[in-house]
Amino acid sequence: MTQKFRCDCPFTSAIDILGDKWMLVIVKQMLLENKTTFKDFTESDEAIATNILSTKLNLLEELEINTKTHPPNNINSILFVLTELGLALTPLLVELAIWSDKHLREFHPEIQDGDGLKFIRSNKEGFINNIINSYRQKWTAIQ
Amino acid sequence: MTQKFRCDCPFTSAIDILGDKWMLVIVKQMLLENKTTFKDFTESDEAIATNILSTKLNLLEELEINTKTHPPNNINSILFVLTELGLALTPLLVELAIWSDKHLREFHPEIQDGDGLKFIRSNKEGFINNIINSYRQKWTAIQ
DNA sequence: CCGGATCCGTTTCGATACTG
DNA sequence: CAGTATCGAAACGGATCCGG
Numbered sequence: 174m175t176q177k178f179r180c181d182c183p184f185t186s187a188i189d190i191l192g193d194k195w196m197l198v199i200v201k202q203m204l205l206e207n208k209t210t211f212k213d214f215t216e217s218d219e220a221i222a223t224n225i226l227s228t229k230l231n232l233l234e235e236l237e238i239n240t241k242t243h244p245p246n247n248i249n250s251i252l253f254v255l256t257e258l259g260l261a262l263t264p265l266l267v268e269l270a271i272w273s274d275k276h277l278r279e280f281h282p283e284i285q286d287g288d289g290l291k292f293i294r295s296n297k298e299g300f301i302n303n304i305i306n307s308y309r310q311k312w313t314a315i316q
Numbered sequence: 317m318t319q320k321f322r323c324d325c326p327f328t329s330a331i332d333i334l335g336d337k338w339m340l341v342i343v344k345q346m347l348l349e350n351k352t353t354f355k356d357f358t359e360s361d362e363a364i365a366t367n368i369l370s371t372k373l374n375l376l377e378e379l380e381i382n383t384k385t386h387p388p389n390n391i392n393s394i395l396f397v398l399t400e401l402g403l404a405l406t407p408l409l410v411e412l413a414i415w416s417d418k419h420l421r422e423f424h425p426e427i428q429d430g431d432g433l434k435f436i437r438s439n440k441e442g443f444i445n446n447i448i449n450s451y452r453q454k455w456t457a458i459q
Numbered sequence: 460c461c462g463g464a465t466c467c468g469t470t471t472c473g474a475t476a477c478t479g
Numbered sequence: 480c481a482g483t484a485t486c487g488a489a490a491c492g493g494a495t496c497c498g499g
Binding site for chain 2: 490491492493494499
Binding site for chain 1: 325362413
C-alpha cells in the first residue's frame with residue numbers, strides 16, 4: 174500500500190481518506206445499494222465520472238477497503254467487494270444516515286420524523302449487524 | 317440558508333457536506349481540541365489556509381452546524397462554537413476515531429491495541445455523552 | 460494582533476470522447 | 480464492461496494586504 178495517507182495521527186489519516194465525497198458515496202453504494210460492478214456505479218444517481226470512479230476504486234483497493242473478484246460464472250466481469258475493513262465502516266455510515274436525517278429535518282420542518290429512523294435508533298447495533306451480515310452473505314462467499 | 321446542498325436524498329446531501337476534508341477537520345478541532353478562534357484553527361497541525369478556513373466556517377454557519385459568538389469580556393474576538401446540530405455529529409466522529417484506529421493497525425501491525433479504544437468501545441454511549449456535555453459546559457453557556 | 464479578503468499559480472475535478 | 484485521454488472548470492493554497 175502507498176504511504177499516501179500515512180500520518181502520525183490516525184484520526185487525521187482517516188479524515189484524509191473519508192473526507193472525500195466519492196469515497197463515502199462509493200462505500201455507501203456498495204454497502205447499501207448492492208452495487209458491485211463498474212457499470213453499477215456509473216449508472217447511479219450520483220453520476221460519478223468514469224475517470225474519477227476508476228481512481229477512487231483503485232485507491233479504496235490500495236487502502237484495503239475493497240477488493241476485486243470475479244463472479245464464478247463470468248471471468249470477464251469484475252466485482253468490487255468490501256473487505257472486512259470496509260465493512261467496519263458500517264457504523265460510521267449509519268451515524269451519517271442518522272445525522273443526515275436530523276439535518277434534513279432542521280431545514281425542512283414539514284418533513285415528519287419517519288418511523289425508519291426511530292427503528293434504527295431503537296436497535297442501532299442490531300441494525301448495523303444486519304447490514305454487515307447481509308452483505309457478507311451476498312458477496313463474501315463469492316471470494 | 318442556501319439551498320446549495322438541498323437534495324431529495326438526505327444521505328447524499330449529508331455526504332456533500334461531510335465528504336469534505338476541511339469540514340470534518342474543523343468540526344473535530346472544535347469538538348475535541350477546544351479550538352474556538354480563527355487563530356486557533358490556523359495554528360493547528362493541519363495548517364488550513366486562511367481563505368479556505370474562512371469559506372468553510374461561513375459554510376458551517378449557513379448549515380447551522382456552528383455559530384459565532386463573542387467572549388463576554390472581549391467584544392473584538394469571535395468564538396466559533398458548535399450548535400446542537402453540530403454536537404449531533406459527535407457519534408459520527410467517534411465512529412471515525414474507532415475506524416481510524418482499526419485502519420492504522422491494519423497497516424502497522426506493530427502497534428498494539430491500546431486501552432484507549434477498548435475503553436471507548438466498552439462504553440461508547442457514555443463516552444459520546446461525556447464529550448457533548450463537556451463541550452456544552454465549556455461553550456454553550458457563553459452564548 | 461485578530462479576522463478575514465484578494466490575487467494568482469498550481470492542483471484536482473469532472474464531462475465527454477474514445478479504446479481494448 | 481472496464482476503463483484511458485483530453486481539456487476546460489473549479490478548488491486549493493500560499494502570500495500578501497487590509498480594516499478594526
